[in-house]
Amino acid sequence: MKTMKALINFLFEVGMLKKTPRTGYQFLGSGQESVAEHSFLTTVLGYMLSRHESEADPLKTVLMCLFHDLHEARTGDQNYVNKRYVRVDEDKAMKDLAQGLPFGDELISLTREFNRGESLEAGISKDADQLALIVELKEQQDLGNKYAAEWIHYALKRLRTENAKKMSQEILDTDCTEWWFEKKTDWWVNGPANNHDPEE
Secondary structure (H helix, E strand, C coil): CHHHHHHHHHHHHHHHHHCCECCCHHHHCCCCCEHHHHHHHHHHHHHHHHCCCCCCCHHHHHHHHHHCCCCHHHHCCCCCCHHHCCCCCHHHHHHHHHCCCCCHHHHHHHHHHHHHCCCHHHHHHHHHHHHHHHHHHHHHHHCCCCCHHHHHHHHHHCCCCHHHHHHHHHHHHCCCCCCCCCCCCCHHHHCCCCCCCCCC
């Protein structure tokens, strides 16, 4: 019962990430995102990148991406301006939140490995973290934020793996609406050719 209580408390703590804003957007001047949203996109990117690295462990990479900002449920998100003045004890936050969890040691180990950045999976995860930021910045750039390009410039410099660098270039070459807004069709004028189900 004690372990089950710890697990349920952990779920509520994880839920706090949905309510924890990524604070850099207040300096960018547009956009918004929760830590949970960022972690989800980072995890998807980590999975994609790990599939291109034959030596990488995709599961480990995905878990590292999923939990890399878990401590922010307790510490909040500290952007690059905040980090000049505020020191966050991420390790203590992780130890406290992992206490009583049957997988607590794994959470601590994964986040420490991510922060060290020495393993292949950690490098991929850090790239996924930056690519998630680049995706969001590209969208803000496409929507007219003139400062987003400068932020992208620095995020690109943090990338490590060749696959991440290639992916970043494709992100920058792609309009954020391209996946749904097929501009070379007459759909937007005429709509569907036939609104009726042929089976009816």
